[in-house]
Amino acid sequence: MGMNMQTRLRDFHQARWDEPIIYELSKPGERGVLVPEFDGEEVDVRVPEGMQRSGEVNLPEMGQMRVLRHFLRLSQENLGADLNIDVGQGTCTMKYSPKINEQLAANPKVAELHPYQDESTVQGLLRMIHETDLCLREISGMDRFSLQQGGGSHALLAIASIVRKWVDSRGESDTRDEIITTIFSHPSNAAVSKLKGFKVITIYPAEDGRPDIEALKAAVSKRTAALLITNPEDIGIYNSKIKEFTEIVHEAGGICSYDQANLNGIMGLTRAREAGFDLCFFNLHKTFSAPHGCGGPGGGVVGATEELAEFLPVPLVSCDEKEERYYLDYDVPNSIGKVKDFYGVVPVILKAYAWIRSLGAEGLLEAAKVAVLNNNYLFKKILEIPGCTAPYAEGELRVEQVRYSWEPMTRETGITTGDIQNRMFDFGVHYWTSHEPWVVPEPFTIEPTESYSKDELDEFVAILKHVAEEARTDPETLKTAPHRSTIHHIDHDYLDDPSKWAMTWRAYKKKFDGYFEPKK
Amino acid sequence: MSKSKTVHPYIPNSDPGIQKEMLETIGVSSIDEFYKGIPEKLRVKGMLNLPEALPAEWDLKRHVEDMMRENVSCRDSLSFLGGGCWQHQVPAVCDEINSRSEFLTAYAGEPYEDHGRFQALFEYASMMAELLEMDAVNVPTYDGSQAAATSLRMASRITGRKRVVVAANSHPDRIRVIRNYCYPDISVDVVDFDENTGSVTFEKIEELLGNDTAAIYIENPSFFGTIEAEGGKIAEKAHEAGALFVVSCDPSSLGVFTPPAGYGADIVCGDLQPLGMHMYYGGARAGFIATRDEEKFVLEYPSRLFGIAPTTHKEWGFGDIAWERLSFHDRENAKEFVGTAAALWAITAGVYLALMGPRGMQELGEGILKRNAYARKRLSSIRGVKSLFPEGACFKDFGLNFDETKKSVKEINESLRAEGIFGCVDLSGTHPDLGQSGLFAVTEVHNASDIDRLADALQRAVA
Numbered sequence: 001m002g003m004n005m006q007t008r009l010r011d012f013h014q015a016r017w018d019e020p021i022i023y024e025l026s027k028p029g030e031r032g033v034l035v036p037e038f039d040g041e042e043v044d045v046r047v048p049e050g051m052q053r054s055g056e057v058n059l060p061e062m063g064q065m066r067v068l069r070h071f072l073r074l075s076q077e078n079l080g081a082d083l084n085i086d087v088g089q090g091t092c093t094m095k096y097s098p099k100i101n102e103q104l105a106a107n108p109k110v111a112e113l114h115p116y117q118d119e120s121t122v123q124g125l126l127r128m129i130h131e132t133d134l135c136l137r138e139i140s141g142m143d144r145f146s147l148q149q150g151g152g153s154h155a156l157l158a159i160a161s162i163v164r165k166w167v168d169s170r171g172e173s174d175t176r177d178e179i180i181t182t183i184f185s186h187p188s189n190a191a192v193s194k195l196k197g198f199k200v201i202t203i204y205p206a207e208d209g210r211p212d213i214e215a216l217k218a219a220v221s222k223r224t225a226a227l228l229i230t231n232p233e234d235i236g237i238y239n240s241k242i243k244e245f246t247e248i249v250h251e252a253g254g255i256c257s258y259d260q261a262n263l264n265g266i267m268g269l270t271r272a273r274e275a276g277f278d279l280c281f282f283n284l285h286k287t288f289s290a291p292h293g294c295g296g297p298g299g300g301v302v303g304a305t306e307e308l309a310e311f312l313p314v315p316l317v318s319c320d321e322k323e324e325r326y327y328l329d330y331d332v333p334n335s336i337g338k339v340k341d342f343y344g345v346v347p348v349i350l351k352a353y354a355w356i357r358s359l360g361a362e363g364l365l366e367a368a369k370v371a372v373l374n375n376n377y378l379f380k381k382i383l384e385i386p387g388c389t390a391p392y393a394e395g396e397l398r399v400e401q402v403r404y405s406w407e408p409m410t411r412e413t414g415i416t417t418g419d420i421q422n423r424m425f426d427f428g429v430h431y432w433t434s435h436e437p438w439v440v441p442e443p444f445t446i447e448p449t450e451s452y453s454k455d456e457l458d459e460f461v462a463i464l465k466h467v468a469e470e471a472r473t474d475p476e477t478l479k480t481a482p483h484r485s486t487i488h489h490i491d492h493d494y495l496d497d498p499s500k501w502a503m504t505w506r507a508y509k510k511k512f513d514g515y516f517e518p519k520k
Numbered sequence: 521m522s523k524s525k526t527v528h529p530y531i532p533n534s535d536p537g538i539q540k541e542m543l544e545t546i547g548v549s550s551i552d553e554f555y556k557g558i559p560e561k562l563r564v565k566g567m568l569n570l571p572e573a574l575p576a577e578w579d580l581k582r583h584v585e586d587m588m589r590e591n592v593s594c595r596d597s598l599s600f601l602g603g604g605c606w607q608h609q610v611p612a613v614c615d616e617i618n619s620r621s622e623f624l625t626a627y628a629g630e631p632y633e634d635h636g637r638f639q640a641l642f643e644y645a646s647m648m649a650e651l652l653e654m655d656a657v658n659v660p661t662y663d664g665s666q667a668a669a670t671s672l673r674m675a676s677r678i679t680g681r682k683r684v685v686v687a688a689n690s691h692p693d694r695i696r697v698i699r700n701y702c703y704p705d706i707s708v709d710v711v712d713f714d715e716n717t718g719s720v721t722f723e724k725i726e727e728l729l730g731n732d733t734a735a736i737y738i739e740n741p742s743f744f745g746t747i748e749a750e751g752g753k754i755a756e757k758a759h760e761a762g763a764l765f766v767v768s769c770d771p772s773s774l775g776v777f778t779p780p781a782g783y784g785a786d787i788v789c790g791d792l793q794p795l796g797m798h799m800y801y802g803g804a805r806a807g808f809i810a811t812r813d814e815e816k817f818v819l820e821y822p823s824r825l826f827g828i829a830p831t832t833h834k835e836w837g838f839g840d841i842a843w844e845r846l847s848f849h850d851r852e853n854a855k856e857f858v859g860t861a862a863a864l865w866a867i868t869a870g871v872y873l874a875l876m877g878p879r880g881m882q883e884l885g886e887g888i889l890k891r892n893a894y895a896r897k898r899l900s901s902i903r904g905v906k907s908l909f910p911e912g913a914c915f916k917d918f919g920l921n922f923d924e925t926k927k928s929v930k931e932i933n934e935s936l937r938a939e940g941i942f943g944c945v946d947l948s949g950t951h952p953d954l955g956q957s958g959l960f961a962v963t964e965v966h967n968a969s970d971i972d973r974l975a976d977a978l979q980r981a982v983a
Contacts, residue, residue, distance in 0.1 A: 014633070021828075021836060022643045022874055032875030033611045035883045040968025043893035045913050048749030051778050056878035058650040067874045068613050071640065071867075075622040078636030079629060082621035089627045096530050097625055100577050104584045106619075112593040114601040115802030116945045118937060121597075124590030125801060131571070138568050150662035150805075153847075153859025161700055173704070191847035191857035197704045200852040238557040269555060274562045285860065289530075293618075293864030294637040295628040295659065295824075297804070313700075338696040341604065341663040341791070342802025349803070350584070358580050360573025363528050370533050372554045377542045397546075397554050425633045432629075436849050453532040454542060486635040490837035494829035498815045501841045503825040505646035507655040507813045516830045 008462035012428040013484040015076035022070060023505050026060035032067045058506075077486040079430060081292070085452060085460045087378070088424070088431035090401040090445025091186070091234045091262060092283075095367075097291035101354040105347040115342040119327050125346070126326030129317040132301075132353045139364070140260070140280050141273020142303030146312040148344040152261040153188035155281035155300025156228070159257045160192040161336040162279065162304070162311040163226045166255065169311075169334055176253070178223045182211045183439055184233035185259055198225060204439070209392025210239045216248055224254035231258070231275075232265060234435065234445065235391075236375065236398035246276030255279065255308070261300070263287040264449055265372050265400030268365035278305050284345075288352035299348035310334045315343065367450040371400050374448035374457060378402070381461040382446065385468045387412060391440050401447035403440050410442045415471035415478055417442040423470065423481035427463040528575055594799070598970055599942035602917045602961020603743065604664070604691045605802045606794055608772070609964055611875050614796035618868045628863070631839050638838035641863060642826045644870030648808060651774045651873065651881070652788050653781045655813035658823035660806035660862045664791025665694040667807025668737065668768050669701035671787040673856060674809075674820040675735035675764040682706050683732045687720040689713040689742035690768070692950045698737070706734070715953065718746035718909035718919070726757060733763040735787075740769055740780065744959065745892070745917030746909050747777070755784025771795055771808070771869075773915050775881030776889065787811050792865055796872030806862035806869070819845055822856035884964055888916055891962040891971065898975040899960070904982055908957050916961045919947065923955045925982040932958070935981035941974055 003010040062070075081094045105111070113122055133145045149155040160179070167176045179193035182203045190200045201219045206212035211229070227249040232238045239245070246256040258272040258280035264287060272280035284290045284299030292298065304312055310333045318329035328343065359367060379402050382388060387409025390402050406417050417433050421444075424431035434443035448457060470478050482488070494500045494516070502508035511519055527534045533542065543549065574580040594607050601607075618624065623637060631638050645657035661667050672684045684702065686695060688710045699708050711724050720738060729736070736758045740748040748754075751767070758765040766787045767780035772794035780788045788810045797804040811817035818825065819842060827841040840846075847854035876884065896918050900907040904926075908919025922932060929946040936943035944958030951957065962971065 014635075018835070019639070021639075021646070022870075023646065030877070031879065032613075032877055033609075033880060035876075035880055035887055036609065036964050036967070037883075038887050038890045038894070038968065040891070040894045040971065042890065043897050045889045045893045047776070047889070047913050048747055050752060050783065051747055051749060053774065053776055053778050053782075057775060057881050059647055059876065059878045059881065060874050061877045061879075062874055064613060064875065067871065068616065070874070071613075071617045071871055072620070074636035074640045075617065075620040076636065077634075077639070078622040078626050079633040080620075080622040080625040081627065082625040086627065089629075092627065094625065094627055098530060100581060102619065102624070104581065104588075106615075107585065107588055108595050109585075109588040109591045109593050111798035111800055112595045112607070113591060113801040114594050114599055114607065114799050114942065115605050116601045116603060117592075117594075117599075117801075117942055118933065121592040121937075121942075122801065124587045127590070128584075128587055135570055138570055150666070150862070151860040153857050154662055154666075154861075157701075157857070161703075164704060168704075187847050187851040187854075188857045188859055190852035191854055194852035195856055202851075238555075240557045240559055243559070243562060266558070268568050269564055270558050270562045271564060274564075283860075291625045292627045292860065294623055294626045294634070294641075294867065295863030296662075296861040297806075297864060298860040337700040338665070338693055339700060340697065341665050341693055341805050344803060345805075346801045346803030354580060354584055357571060357574050357583065358530070358577075359528065359575070361568040361570040363531070363573055363575065364568065364570070366528065366531055366534055369551045369554075370531050370539075373539060373542055373546075373551055374533060376546050376548075376554055380546045397548070397556075399554065421630065422632060425630070430627065430629050430633055450531045450533070454538050482632045485632040487632065487835040487837050488831045488833040490631055490829045490831050490839050492829065492839060495827045495839045495841050495843070498818070501813075501818075501827045503645060503656050503813070503818075503827050503841055504642070504649035505828075506649045508828055510655070510813075515834060 008459045009466055010428060014486050016486045017073040017077060019070060019073045021505055022060050025062060025066065025070060028061050030061045030063045032062050032064045084429050085456045086430050087446055087448040087452060087460055088429060090447035092286055093447040093449050094286060094292050095289055095449040096451040097289050101351040104354055105350045110350060123326055126317050128353050129349055130319050130326055132349055133317065135356050136301055136303060140303045141271040142280060143306040144304055144309035144312060146302045146316060147349050148313050148340045149300040149302060150340055150345055151296055151298040152283045152300045154339060155302050156188045156192045158302050158313055158339045159279050159281060160196040162308060163255065164196040165311050165334060165336050167225050176223055176225045179226050179228055180219050180224060181228045182233060184235055185228065185230040186261065187435055189228040189259055193228065205392065209235055209237045213241055213244060216245060220248055220252045222252060224249060224252045226254050227256045228259060232399040235403040236401040237393050238399050242275045261286060265368055267368040268361065269368060278308050284348050284352040289355040290348045290351040297345045297348055299345045311336055313337065313339050370450040374452065375400050375402065378446055378448055378457055382464060385465050387468055401445055403434060403443055403445045405440050406442040409471055413471045413475060415475055417444050419478045420467055423467045423478045424463065425482040426484040429460060429463055594942065597940050597942050598973065600960045600974060601942050601945060603945040603959050605799050606916055606961055606963050607799060607965050608794050610796055610798055611872065613875055614868050614871050617871045618864050623864060623867055631837060638826050640867045640870055642828060642838055644866045647870055647873040651771055652810045653779045654788055654810035656818055656825065657808060657810045658821055658825055660792060660808050660866045661823055662861050663805035663807045664768060665697035667789035667809050668694055669698045670822060670856060671766045671789045671809055672698060672702060672735055672737060674787060675766055676706050677820050678816055679734045679762065679764060681732050681734035683709065684734050685709050685711050685725060685728045685736045687711055687738040689718055689720060689744055690739045691743045717911050718742055718744045719748055722750055722753065725754060729757060729761040731762065733761055735764045735766045737766045740767055741773060741915040744909060744919050745914035747913055747915060751783035773885055776885030792869040795869035797865055797868060804865060806865035818842060820855055822858050824858060887964050889913055891966055892916065892918055895962050895971045898971055899978060902979050902982060916963055917959050919957050919959050921955055921957045922982060927982050929956050929958045932981045936977050939977045941977050
């Protein structure tokens with residue numbers, strides 16, 4: 001019998017292969033793949049003295065099928081978004097990554113291109129990149145995009161570099177040295193600003209959960225280089241005063257960058273341009289459907305207004321319309337230079353292009369609307385669970401995600417969001433707490449996107465509700481969870497104590513024998 | 521017949537009946553109510569102006585494939601392009617594993633639900649550690665350039681110094697990335713290379729070294745494919761000055777070459793592309809960083825490091841080492857920043873190294889050296905064609921100079937292309953001092969007849 005359709009709870013158990021570390025599988029003499037031999041004349045090779053490696057590399061020796069089986073088993077011990085109702089990664093839930101897009105990107109006409117090929121041999125690819133740029137301009141209202149960056153934080157690095165160069169180009173390097181961000185904007189906004197030599201000022205929310213406009217006014221001065229802000233922020237509330245925020249910063253002579261890594265809730269409805277932003281970025285994984293791959297490769301695209309486009313990284317992809325020819329454009333007068341090898345994460349750009357083309361303008365808008373519908377449906381259902389709240393802006397609807405709190409539950413039962421997380425895995429779903437610091441106590445952030453059906457959302461709520469009930473009826477089960485995962489409780493001391501930590505098998509073998517027996 | 525609303529296959533709750541039911545549950549009458557907070561003046565009027573939708577999968581496939589058909593790939597043609605991205609054998613098992621739904625679509629979950637990725641990435645790091653003879657290896661960053669730039673920032677924090685010396689025979693794009701990433705607080709001095717050997721000029725390094733130098737950075741093999749023989753001496757000089765020695769290397773060379781740790785490197789970095797990734801127009805990259813397992817290094821990584829740990833049931837468990845140094849935890853007070861980068865390529869590189877094993881990596885390196893020596897001999901015997909750095913071996917890449925042929929690299933490449941050959945990376949723009957020179961590369965995918973075909977075509981091109 002399958003899952004109980006009344007309770008919507010699954011008798012789940014994750015794959016548990018008890019797979020050894022790959023070095024324990026090595027059998028000297030076995031081969032996984034052979035290397036084509038050279039069939040030409042032998043010419044004397046002179047490797048400089050001292051540069052000839054002595055001895056073989058200590059790698060495992062395994063037959064091909066054994067390697068395949070090992071990694072397939074490890075893959076089964078991993079819960080991809082294709083397999084679970086993966087709405088638990090609020091702020092960055094991945095939507096469905098269509099399989100056709102994977103096929104299109106794997107085409108040898110894409111995969112087997114070299115970055116230094118003559119432009120005449122890559123016109124199709126350059127056209128695709130250029131057309132993606134045009135779509136992104138329309139979606140954001142910006143005038144030009146760089147598709148070079150490798151992810152959202154990398155896009156932020158490019159943005160902070162642009163702010164730095166812009167400030168320097170105005171001769172204000174020493175006087176305009178502050179960047180303002182908010183506590184509910186992604187931590188990388190703050191981190192890259194510091195990296196590029198700015199002092200970071202962090203705005204906290206007002207009582208309604210929106211960034212405090214009075215705090216912004218107090219923070220802004222002639223030292224303000226830029227505002228780096230998200231909207232809606234991580235808590236899922238749209239800041240209606242966003243235009244006033246950008247105006248306040250502009251009046252002080254600063255520029256504004258819109259963190260739109262996650263555009264899910266407002267795509268096609270409202271744009272960076274109208275809200276007064278000078279720069280913005282999108283994640284191509286996440287908003288534009290490319291898969292996350294356990295943590296990349298992703299893509300982060302940076303948009304700029306005409307005034308700031310001259311600072312974008314090189315090269316851009318341009319079109320010579322007279323000759324109908326696409327080319328790598330290095331003519332960017334004040335370019336920050338390069339932030340990434342070559343021209344960006346091409347397979348990811350192609351997947352994003354295919355997704356935009358599949359949906360078109362109406363489809364993008366529908367995706368946004370359904371993402372918000374799904375979120376408010378979950379919002380309604382999750383708040384019915386005793387012990388759960390959603391701080392800030394009580395009674396207001398949310399956009400694409402909600403940051404919830406188990407604070408009342410923790411006070412009542414001692415069960416924390418971390419305990420709940422470990423138990424959720426027992427039902428085959430992912431659940432993330434939230435970015436630190438936990439301004440919202442005992443937090444979790446849920447974001448459904450447009451990809452999940454109503455039935456699946458109901459299933460997720462049923463699991464969450466069941467686990468919350470266990471907090472009162474069977475706290476021990478929660479505290480000792482997970483019970484149906486691949487592995488059980490990890491001893492974290494081995495991750496924080498330098499005398500015990502081992503980030504490779506080589507380091508482990510220097511510190512331990514057998515199963516964590518300290519070397520004598 | 522009236523046309524009903526098209527429910528897009530990617531948006532199940534687009535169906536009007538389901539939407540009505542959900543709206544009733546929420547207690548609102550329409551989806552627009554969710555957007556009440558967005559001021560009218562900030563709203564898009566009407567629909568975005570985007571190309572027509574292609575919701576039927578076949579139409580999309582046809583459109584994109586037709587567009588890509590305009591490309592000529594390195595499989596349609598015979599390619600000798602290198603310079604930081606190379607055509608290699610990609611074992612089928614690599615593609616099989618990295619296209620598995622479980623790995624491909626996973627976010628970056630916790631050790632209990634995503635045990636598989638933690639173990640796969642730990643094993644990747646373990647095999648890289650052996651290749652590099654270092655104990656700590658990160659979950660990779662975006663690419664080799666970012667890895668180099670971060671290595672230099674790590675060196676700056678460790679030494680408390682604000683100047684780095686970078687070898688001019690490094691990849692020119694990588695130098696640009698380093699410059700941007702180090703700016704504004706770390707200055708970058710570029711040290712010239714010897715135009716006869718392609719190696720860095722030792723005396724000039726000595727001149728640039730001071731008590732404010734955080735690191736010396738070289739690439740070995742260099743951008744030109746030349747092999748630096750004086751690594752040990754440079755390390756010694758760096759250490760005498762209180763600086764660190766940072767070396768970027770090509771991991772596919774290490775079956776035959778001494779790893780940088782063997783000649784004194786403190787931080788080693790590079791790109792994983794040669795280890796099982798298709799070229800993707802330079803779009804499949806991952807940057808590794810490796811050091812000794814010492815706190816002063818480990819605590820300066822901005823990247824995640826996955827460690828092995830015991831569990832209550834005596835299983836192999838894994839988790840994040842020293843989490844608190846990361847920007848996930850500590851925002852602007854963290855070490856640089858961390859985010860979605862290139863984990864899937866690390867899993868792929870792990871699969872690649874497991875398949876290749878010690879003998880595979882050795883045979884790969886030896887085969888490339890042989891092909892390189894053969895190709896240089898064949899091509900530099902053509903009248904007017906000179907080997908750019910004739911002394912010593914080169915790995916994959918090697919430079920040729922065409923000044924005596926009175927032909928430009930551009931003209932030569934055009935002639936070769938007319939014969940179905942992608943010739944060389946044109947150095948005349950990036951390195952004008954080298955005249956009309958180009959960089960050719962050979963790997964294990966080339967056999968002798970490919971190289972002979974290039975030689976014959978080149979002979980015609982320069983005639």
